[in-house]
Amino acid sequence: MIRLSAAAFALAALAAGTMSAEACNPLVNQGPGKHVAPMSLPPEMLARNHPGAPAKTSIVGLWYVAHTETDGTLLFDGYDTWHSDGLEEELGNLPPSTGAVCLGAWVQDGKKVQLLTHVDWLYDENENWVGTLNMTQTNKLSSDGNSYTGPFDAKFYDTNGNLMQDITGTTKADRLN
Numbered sequence: 001m002i003r004l005s006a007a008a009f010a011l012a013a014l015a016a017g018t019m020s021a022e023a024c025n026p027l028v029n030q031g032p033g034k035h036v037a038p039m040s041l042p043p044e045m046l047a048r049n050h051p052g053a054p055a056k057t058s059i060v061g062l063w064y065v066a067h068t069e070t071d072g073t074l075l076f077d078g079y080d081t082w083h084s085d086g087l088e089e090e091l092g093n094l095p096p097s098t099g100a101v102c103l104g105a106w107v108q109d110g111k112k113v114q115l116l117t118h119v120d121w122l123y124d125e126n127e128n129w130v131g132t133l134n135m136t137q138t139n140k141l142s143s144d145g146n147s148y149t150g151p152f153d154a155k156f157y158d159t160n161g162n163l164m165q166d167i168t169g170t171t172k173a174d175r176l177n
Contacts, residue, residue, distance in 0.1 A: 039077060039093065047175035048146040056145030056175065059106070059113045060084045065173040067135075067152055075154065075169060079176075082106065088115060099123045102133070111141040113148065122156065131158045137171050146175040 041064055043049050047056075059082045066077040078092040078100075088104035104118030115137035122131045134157070139150035149172045156165040 041174070041176075045176055046146070047177060048144065055143070057111075057141075058084075058145070059108055059139070059141060059148065062176040063148075063173040064176055065090065065171060067154070067169060067171050069167055069169040075167060080173065082113075088118065090118065092120075095125070097123060097127050098125065099133075102135070104135075113137075113139045113141065113150075115139065115152075129159060131156060131164065133157075139171060139173075148173050 045064075047061075061082060063080045063082070064077070065080040067075040069075050076092045076094055078090050078094075080088065080090040082088050086105055086107065088106050090102040090104070092100040092102065094100040099121045102118050102120040104115055106113060106115045108114075115135070118133075118135040118137070120133040120135075121129060122133055124130050133154060135152055135154040137150055137152045139148040141148045149170060152169055152171045154167045154169075155163055156167075158164050
């Protein structure tokens with residue numbers, strides 16, 4: 001009964017515009033299981049630790065990625081896959097019930113990669129839909145193609161399409177394959 005009341009309160013507050021996406025979604029460092037630093041990967045998982053591997057010129061592949069806000073706070077980290085057909089998908093290191101899978105579309109021009117749109121359905125911890133995320137990025141591949149970095153802009157919208165929060169920061173990634 002308490003859980004249902006909390007969910008009803010969160011939805012009513014969102015509808016009334018009195019609660020931010022940050023208060024409703026663990027994507028912005030709320031709730032159990034949050035962490036304040038990107039996870040550490042075993043060195044053997046990183047592509048740069050495979051001697052003799054040729055340099056990569058495309059972002060296509062599997063990456064470990066961390067999105068950090070401009071104040072240094074980790075927004076979230078996860079695994080990101082860039083496909084040769086221009087589609088991208090990311091599995092955020094977030095509770096699955098909160099909407100941890102994002103999909104996107106991208107283009108590449110030389111070492112510059114533009115993530116045109118990256119979208120996700122957002123849920124609170126009671127599995128109520130609270131809105132959507134739209135993230136854009138402009139990333140630059142390293143000279144060996146085993147890492148990239150660049151600015152991101154993450155916009156959080158409520159269920160009516162109203163902008164609730166806009167977070168900017170830096171994306172950094174290491175190639176896994």
